[in-house]
Amino acid sequence: MNRWLEEFLKYLEVEKNYSPQTLKAYKKDLEDFLNHYQALNIKDFKHLQPFHLRLYLANLKKTKKAPTTIARKVSALRSFFRFLSKKEVIPKNLILYLLTPRVLKRFPRVPTEEELNQMIEQVKEDSFLGLRNRTILELGYGCGLRVGELTNLTLNQLNLQLRFLRVIGKGNKERMIPFGKKAQQLLERYLREREKVLLNLGKNHEFVFINSKGDKLTDRGVRYILKTLGKSYGIEYLHPHTLRHSFATHLLNSGADLRAIQELLGHASLLTTEMYTKVSYEHLLKVYLKSHPRAKKE
Known part of the structure; x- marks a missing residue:
């Protein structure tokens, strides 16, 4: 699982030209996700099921993560899963179970x-x-x-x-x-x-x-x-x-x-x-x- 994460991060760096700060954020969010499943003894993406994703999202809410934090993590996961589905590591429909929570939009504060x-x-x-x-x-x-x-x-x-x-x-x-x-x-x-x-x-x-x-x-x-x-x-x-x-x-x-x-x-x-x-x-x-x-x- 970690091998695919490294490949994904390299793809974001080389193909997408993401900044070091963005890559760092992706890595942290996705490592949290992988650690969660490895603790459940799931060591291969082929064993992931829709209820595992619902369990992960429920756990984020249970630990009182802010909606903006959950939305950011889900966004990172969706990008990762799209990458994995293109590589035929997971089925495409697994992405559909990653629902982004509603977030109140904050507008930027701008000086005059x-x-x-x-x-x-x-x-x-x-x-x-x-x-x-x-x-x-x-x-x-x-x-x-x-x-x-x-x-x-x-x-x-x-x-x-x-x-x-x-x-x-x-x-x-x-x-x-x-x-x-x-x-x-x-x-x-x-x-x-x-x-x-x-x-x-x-x-x-x-x-x-x-x-x-x-x-x-x-x-x-x-x-x-x-x-x-x-x-x-x-x-x-x-x-x-x-x-x-x-x-x-x-x-x-x-x-x-x-x-x-x-x-x-x-x-x-x-x-x-x-x-x-x-x-x-x-x-x-x-x-x-x-x-x-x-x-x-x-």
């Missing part, structure tokens, strides 16, 4: 354009790390990048003259994202300083964003940087996806086409992008209630 722009402008550039952090903010917000896309960005993916990035996203899908004059100027300055740092440390590689040791900046490193900056500038919930959510929401608020936003974000389905219309509607409602003479409270 003023809050985010003010924070970016206040980040000091008087050191290499300060310059790097501001560049991360500028690209993360200005291009709507996933954290893995940001940390895996290489020099040959940048076109400073034409001002666009070539990004390799989920499923190895490539997309082009433009960026503004401010981002161009920051990148040019940052890359000059980056070259000096790498030269002094005797290192040489293609990754754009590096840490103080000259190594590739990790996803975890970016999360820590943004969390620290958020606390310093009053946006305590700031993390990489906050910048991505803000990119999409602020574009929509400014009248950008939903299809264009879908392309820029690299969403396979327009339904994923449509969640931002809810956030945008709430923003418009607040503006209306605050500004319209017939809506103001007396």
